[in-house]
Amino acid sequence: MTFSWKRIYAIFNKDLKDLSKNLFVSSIIVLPILMAFLYGGMYDMNLELHYMVINLTLASVTAFIQCAVIAEEKEKHTLRGLMLSPASLTEILTGKSLVTLFLTAITLVLCSMIMDYEPASLGMVAIALIISMLFYIGIGTLLGLLSRTVVEASVIILPVIFLFGFGSLLMVLVDKYPALSFIEYLPNIQLVEFAYKVEEGLGFGDLWSHLAILLAWAVVSFIVTAFVYKKRELD
């Protein structure tokens, strides 16, 4: 297994240039920013609304951009070129994911500023957000590998945006139908619960279980993605 920052930076740099010229994909960052403006102007913002925008950012910006850039590499037959170069799976995916993380971070900061959201513990929230981003990167990569074109990617990602971007609305169903209680374990719901506890001033001892669940989602998404990538690598 090789690991070269030079190769990772080369892929990151290429993707950043490419995305700056690809408005079909990069314009997705406007969606959560608009939502932040809309909610900020219409409602008295509470934590639930903050995290609706944050979860939407993760599901749309992180997952969709990652999904679209991978799908486009496949559609244009450039992924095969990368796979036949000395770059390893880790280097290719790290390079591609860094661009997505970079754009997600910018969007999250902008949305937080617009909504005037200041968490009680920035460090703890940052950890939870980073783990969440890894999960959405995994999901985005997986769906990108399964899509044949960018257009297909923009359709296949819709359930993810619905489920994880607006998923907190599903919590109403849990009260009505206890069989759906697994929804509480979805990463977007865990993130909201985590944020509430942070605001209550609770420490790591009370927060770790949420981080563990988020991490478990991220690990599972990475394992499935690595399996699919290896399968594609060997056709």
Place this chain on the structure above:
Amino acid sequence: MENIIEVKNLAKVFGNQSALEDVNFQVKKGETFGFLGPSGSGKTTTIKILTGQLLQTSGDAEVFGVKNTALNTAAYRKRIGVLSDNSGLYQRLSIEENLKLYCDLYDVPRKRMEEVLDLVNLSGERKKVVSKLSKGMTQRVLLARTLLHEPDLLFLDEPTSALDPANSKQIHDGLRLLNEKGTTIFLTTHDMSEAETLCNRVAFLNKGKIQLLDEPKTLRRQFADGSVRLELKNGQIISLPGGAEGADEVYKYMSNNEIVSIHSNEPTLGDIFVEITGRELV
């Protein structure tokens, strides 16, 4: 001479369809080896197996003395270059930006980019965005990208398909130059004139099986029937059989000073392929 590629009893089955069957061949260091056959004959499957992109169903394939099942390493990828008609470039980026990426991936100095752009005659076009390039120029950029890291072994899968003769010639000239410098080339094509121009040895692949393997010159001699073609002063072109009967005729025309030119009727590789397989090379 050292064998760079060794393939023994190679077979590949997709579902219940056989793509390769008992394929055997070696490629020597420094040679240009042509793998010839019509579409669907198994050429691309062979390249995919030899480049670690696909596993065979049975048999052995070794490249640089390493089994293909262990080829999925950065060290191996640095030694090979792969160009197919299915290779892609980043359409929104310029030629230069595309090549810079691969300079960094292969850890080769940027000045090497100048050399390969010169080789494919694209130095003046480096700032052009790839989406604006013609098919021929795109193919030349792909070749430049494949050559950036000076691979020991080049896999070329139909490198000039869909190119016009002028562009094909330019690519052929570049490949000849590389081969003279010692690069081993594994070329798949269904273009027989390309094979005759470039290859030291050729293998005819049909329905996943190698039907014939030898030097183009040897094959043409082997399949020549000894007949000759005469162009006469009255504009007539006649073909005469070999042996005493033909010799008498040639003598007669020659005595009467009626001949403009005489050529041996050697078959082309395309003719031989049709004779062996009963199929056209398309």
